[in-house]
Amino acid sequence: MTWYDWLIVIIPVAFIMYAGWYIRRYIAGVSDYLACGRLCRRYVSTTSGMANALGLVTLAAYIESSYQTGFAVGFWSKLMGPMLVLLSLTGYCTYRFRETRALSLGQFLEMRYHRPLRIFASFLRSIAEIMANVIMPAIAARFFIAFLGLPRSVSICGITIPTFLLVVWILLTLAVGLICMGGSLAICVTDTIQGLICFPLIVVFLVFMLMKFSWSKEIVQVLSDRAPGESFINPYDVSDLRDFNLFALIVVYTEVFVHRLSGVTGGGGSSITAHEGKMAAILGSWRGNFVGIFFLIFGLGIFTLMNHTDFAPEAKAIRTDISRDIAAELIPQRKDQAKFMAAVNAIPPSNHIIGKDPPLSSRKNLDTAYYDTARDYFGKTGEGSSRTQQFRTLFKQLMMPKAMRHMLPPVLSGLFCLMIIIFIVSTDDSRIFSASSTLVQDCVVPFYSNETLPPEKHIRWLRFISILVGVVFMFGFYFMTQLDYINMYVSITYGIWLGGCGPMMIFGVYSRFGTTAGAWASLLSGMFINLSGLVLQRNWADIIYPWLEKAGWTDGIGRFLSAVSRPFNPYIVWEMNRFKFPINSYEIYFIAMMTSIVVYCAVSALTCRRLFNLERMLHRGIYAIEGDKPIRSSWTWRSVWGKLIGITPEYSRGDKILAWSVFIYSFFYQFLITFVLVVILNTISPWPLKWWGYYFLVVSLIIPGIAAAVTAVWFSIGCSVDMTRMVHDLEHRKADRLDNGMVEGHVSLAEKARLEAIEKAGQEQSDGKAE
Secondary structure, three states, X not given: OOHHHHHHHHHHHHHHHHHHHHHHHHOOOHHHHHHHHHOEOHHHHHHHHHHHHOOXXXXXXXXXHHHHHOOOHHHHHHHHHXXXXXXXXXXXXXXXXXXXXXXXXXXXXXXXXXXHHHHHHHXXXXXXXXXXXXXXXXXXXXXXXXXXXXXXXXXXXXXXXXXXXXXXXXXXXXXXXXXXXXXXXXXXXXXXXXXXXXXXXXXXHHHHHHHHOOHHHHHHHHHHOEOOOOOOOOOOOOOXXXXXXXXXXXXXXXXHHXXXXXXXXXXXXXXXXXXXXXXXXXXXXXHHHHHHHHHHHHHHHHHHHHHOHHHHHHHHHHHHHHHHHHHHHHOXXXXXXXXXXXXXXXXXXXXXXOOOOOXXXXXXOOOHHHHHHHHHHHOOOHHHHHHHHHHHHHHHHOHHHHHHXXXXXXXXXXXXXXXXXXXXXXXXXXXXXXXXXXXXXXXXXXXXXXXXXXXXXXXXXXXXXXXXXXXXXXXXXXXXXXXXXXXXXXXXXXXXXHHHHHHHHXXXXXXXXXXXXXXXXXXXXXXXXXXXXXXXXXXXXXXXXXXXXXXXXXXXXXXXXXXXXXXXXXXXXOOOOOOOOOOOXXXXXXXXXXXXXXXXXXXXXXXXXXXXXXXXXXXXXXXXXXXXXXXXXXXXXXXXXXXXXXXXXXXXXXXXXXXXXXXXXXXXXXXXXXXXXXXXXXXXXXXXXXXXXXXHHHHHHHHHHHHHHXXXXXXXXXXXXXXXXXXXXXXXXXXXXXXXXXXXXXXXXXXXXXXXXXXXXXXXXXXXXXX
16 A cells, blocks of 8 residues: 555544543443443434444455355345334334343343353353454454555564564554443444444445446356356355355344344443434434445455456456465465465466356356365365365455455555454454453342442443453454354354353243243253354364264265255255365254254253243233333224334424335335345246346345435434534533532542542541540
8 A cells, every 4th residue: 555545544543543532531430331321312323333333354254155155145135124023013022021121131031040040141142252253353464464465474673573463453452442441432432433434435435346347247247157056146046055045044034033132232222212222223224225235346346356257367366366375374384385376376367258168156166276276285184174174264255355455546445444444443342342241241240239339340340351352352363263154153153152042031031931940951052052063163174074084984974964964955965075064054053043942941841840920020910010001002094004113102203204214115115026026026937137137236236326325425414413412412411420529439529629628537536536
């Protein structure tokens, strides 16, 4: 990058860190540190949430999955919209959870079961979250080394430091620094600023990608050049896709039902009112379109660059560059690296002609020659197979930074680097703070049940645990080598918690027969299955498969796995493979969820001696709280649609317009028109690939692109207004606190001097009496 590219990066990042340092003056208590003082309005909440959603890991994971299976499977995900609407309208799980008056998931577990389960479950949840996110610094470091072309090590004061470790340290210092400055308040304010910066940047890159690649002459051509059963554009021809296929969607749909409460945060939201929080959730629907089109355009651009004939020389240079970086990481000796690169350089540029040559597939594509070269070099020993699998994983992971390095001109390179830093900081600080606050609130605070935890000490605990989690992120990736797709890795690691927690939450609010023993059995069974799958995947190529091969069991186990999966072919195919465990992470996660449900019901049925008093926990009947009367209104033809959308009397005219616009766009347009109508038309007469190309152009790019441009302007104005009002509220509240002298354990300087004078006078009086 040029010097002005570096200025583009440094100045905004310095301003963001200054904003976090400045906002620390408004921290006066635990609620400020944990929940932004509950002063966030709708646009602030939505914009800061967008910055958190646009993470480097999320972008890299999307490009990995779309490069492997394309975009056709996403057509069937349109069922998710009405499903979520149905769950929201019925209040499935969430309504009963609110009736418990629990302020956190841990508190609910203590109410329904007992305190040891609360502490263990919260600890397990935090550990799983840390394990799932611990690869983020490693992915970020590899990205910057690849994108900026940084050396493998640097010398500082005569000490050689790996660049990888230095980049990780810088990024985590930025994230943990913001947390220590002002907790959730600093995170919210800086994420909002980062979101405001991202709005125009995303529009710029959207325009750049659409100008660089032709939709009809390049993008649709490469999407159509796939073998039968592996279409990237026709959702009716995806039966042979693996990993991110229709079964993966089934897992996601199942997860929505089973884990409706597993990620709940309770009532400690940061919104200024419950209504503002609800409106922020509605605005999140428009934000989702903005995020979706951003991911899509980057995925399409990189896939076209790497696979279209017009860009064959560039694609050859990118693949060679990726191989060189991986060789420097996996092969310690320079002469061995040179030998490997000689084999890579011997691979000719692709002369694949779309429409004349056989279509590409998952087994035979333009990357296959590089995978085969790595396999031949590393060999088929245990260690060699492991290195080959690492090569494949890193090859897919480094494709985005290398492609963007070759693609972007000056200025755009600086803007892209700035955008990625924003993505990293906004996700790192949020996820570190999420894990640390859960550990403190549900694993530390319960031990202070017999005494009040002072606010200063509470905040010190939060800062200390946040720093500790940052240190774990700093060095944890050394022990959590990623050997699979990012989404797969996150699924199985976070599944250590999610695999077994769903039943104890759902049956906890709906069943009387559920017992503490059943909850423990469910949680532990899901944890054990996912943890076992993680161990098998991690050690398959270098330890387990060679041991099975030596014992002569590979053929027998392979036949068994094939027989078990045969009824579910072609969506589930378990084939013996020396490089990769036959059962993927989604399948392991699904097995864990189903097993935990059966285990919970069975153990609860065996150990239930007395039915649980559900009415008391839900405050119903004789246990209803005095003055807390449910508001019921009759259903009429005039009110039915308003009730379906969730409109209440506190909705203003603008709120009603917003709610109706989201409902019409998400239900009538996205579901009925772009899904149901298209399914009916294809049932009558299947569309050719050319028609599907037009469909995705209009539905996935043109209309969302217009919506994204409008959303960028709309949200920028609304967020600027809400941020100004939030700062005004903070200043006003700070003045009130100084006038009152004390708040939540913090005292003003004048009040502190007054208390010290009283204490000193009292001490002198006591000394006089003693004499």
